[in-house]
Amino acid sequence: MERFAPTARTTLKRLPKRAEYDRERVYAILDEAFICHVGFVADHHPVVIPTGYGRIGDVLYIHGSAASRMLRTLGEGVDVCVTVTLVDGLVLARSAFHHSFNYRSVVVFGRARLVTDRDEKMAALRAFTEHVIAGRWDEVREPNDTELKATTVLALPLEEASAKIRTGPPIDDDADHALPVWAGVLPLHLANGEPITDEQLRPGIRLSQSVREYRRPRQNGK
Amino acid sequence: MERFAPTARTTLKRLPKRAEYDRERVYAILDEAFICHVGFVADHHPVVIPTGYGRIGDVLYIHGSAASRMLRTLGEGVDVCVTVTLVDGLVLARSAFHHSFNYRSVVVFGRARLVTDRDEKMAALRAFTEHVIAGRWDEVREPNDTELKATTVLALPLEEASAKIRTGPPIDDDADHALPVWAGVLPLHLANGEPITDEQLRPGIRLSQSVREYRRPRQNGK
Numbered sequence: 001m002e003r004f005a006p007t008a009r010t011t012l013k014r015l016p017k018r019a020e021y022d023r024e025r026v027y028a029i030l031d032e033a034f035i036c037h038v039g040f041v042a043d044h045h046p047v048v049i050p051t052g053y054g055r056i057g058d059v060l061y062i063h064g065s066a067a068s069r070m071l072r073t074l075g076e077g078v079d080v081c082v083t084v085t086l087v088d089g090l091v092l093a094r095s096a097f098h099h100s101f102n103y104r105s106v107v108v109f110g111r112a113r114l115v116t117d118r119d120e121k122m123a124a125l126r127a128f129t130e131h132v133i134a135g136r137w138d139e140v141r142e143p144n145d146t147e148l149k150a151t152t153v154l155a156l157p158l159e160e161a162s163a164k165i166r167t168g169p170p171i172d173d174d175a176d177h178a179l180p181v182w183a184g185v186l187p188l189h190l191a192n193g194e195p196i197t198d199e200q201l202r203p204g205i206r207l208s209q210s211v212r213e214y215r216r217p218r219q220n221g222k
Numbered sequence: 223m224e225r226f227a228p229t230a231r232t233t234l235k236r237l238p239k240r241a242e243y244d245r246e247r248v249y250a251i252l253d254e255a256f257i258c259h260v261g262f263v264a265d266h267h268p269v270v271i272p273t274g275y276g277r278i279g280d281v282l283y284i285h286g287s288a289a290s291r292m293l294r295t296l297g298e299g300v301d302v303c304v305t306v307t308l309v310d311g312l313v314l315a316r317s318a319f320h321h322s323f324n325y326r327s328v329v330v331f332g333r334a335r336l337v338t339d340r341d342e343k344m345a346a347l348r349a350f351t352e353h354v355i356a357g358r359w360d361e362v363r364e365p366n367d368t369e370l371k372a373t374t375v376l377a378l379p380l381e382e383a384s385a386k387i388r389t390g391p392p393i394d395d396d397a398d399h400a401l402p403v404w405a406g407v408l409p410l411h412l413a414n415g416e417p418i419t420d421e422q423l424r425p426g427i428r429l430s431q432s433v434r435e436y437r438r439p440r441q442n443g444k
Binding site: 035037085125 | 259309417
């Protein structure tokens with residue numbers, strides 16, 4: 001399936017031209033970001049928690065401590081909404097009203113499944129690490145059985161999803177074009193600074209290739 | 223009140239030392255970020271939507287089109303969870319298991335109130351614009367009555383909130399310190415690029431002061 005079928009809850013009622021259902025374009029957003037906001041209902045009230053994630057094909061994986069209240073709740077197969085947002089710029093119009101953001105966001109609805117198969121769990125953790133920093137998995141010690149047991153991994157099928165995208169300049173009212181106000185876009189992007197070496201690092205260990213080659217935005221081509 | 227009183231839903235069950243209830247520190251995170259993820263329940267399922275926000279004192283304001291389904295739902299006074307997340311770095315350990323993020327996040331629980339008073343609405347919109355880019359409000363055309371009517375503003379009292387913060391180096395198992403793996407932190411921050419002038423800008427209009435002086439991270443001292 002190359003496009004997500006729009007559903008009642010993934011159909012944009014307003015500004016439908018900002019909606020994007022093409023699977024490849026939705027995945028490009030999921031692959032560039034690495035923090036999602038997971039929404040679920042606990043004790044009858046909504047809870048939104050930020051966490052990392054990974055993707056393998058048409059499955060989104062999130063993970064965390066087996067002691068995590070959120071993961072225990074989600075592992076029971078309750079409804080979940082996972083939202084990923086990239087902010088690309090400030091849209092600065094001539095009127096306060098038409099100020100906006102350029103952004104790309106993805107909303108996924110579904111029910112998560114607890115991953116119990118050891119191989120799938122390991123593959124998900126690998127995808128998770130590689131998603132955050134490509135090449136890192138092969139540099140570090142893999143999880144052992146105790147660590148695997150202490151880690152809960154959830155799989156969310158990417159079946160009901162859509163993206164919402166705004167790009168381009170401000171759209172001002174015609175009459176406002178006469179105003180003597182600068183208008184345009186101030187681009188924003190996540191940038192990385194210089195690596196900070198752990199003070200406990202043994203002497204003689206050089207910066208890993210994964211860290212040397214880390215670039216934002218990622219284009220990991222998954 | 224200088225500290226938020228922890229409640230059942232703002233008390234961290236795991237890693238309690240990452241919890242922060244100091245009002246000033248929670249507000250510093252809210253003031254540095256400018257995108258929140260709003261969680262609510264619609265038709266019995268959770269929905270998480272990214273949006274901008276502003277703060278005046280102990281009130282968080284969000285706004286949007288009067289036609290927005292989210293704002294209509296929230297204006298009815300349903301339970302809401304607003305989460306704000308700043309990612310400060312990748313925590314790169316010697317083992318896959320101990321990889322983490324450095325981050326600062328705030329979770330606010332409550333019920334939003336529809337703002338109907340014209341002055342409060344205007345003040346909220348001003349706070350919203352100034353929160354995104356300080357100094358912009360006085361450069362642009364203020365909302366007129368038609369625009370005010372087309373804009374829904376919601377107020378969420380900052381009564382039940384907490385922050386969660388991770389800082390510092392990776393915490394590896396003792397045995398792993400012998401591994402020949404670089405470990406440390408790769409700092410991340412939101413950066414701004416060069417302003418892109420609207421092609422429709424009248425000749426002779428220079429870049430606004432608010433844009434020239436825009437710096438990330440903001441320290442607007444509100």
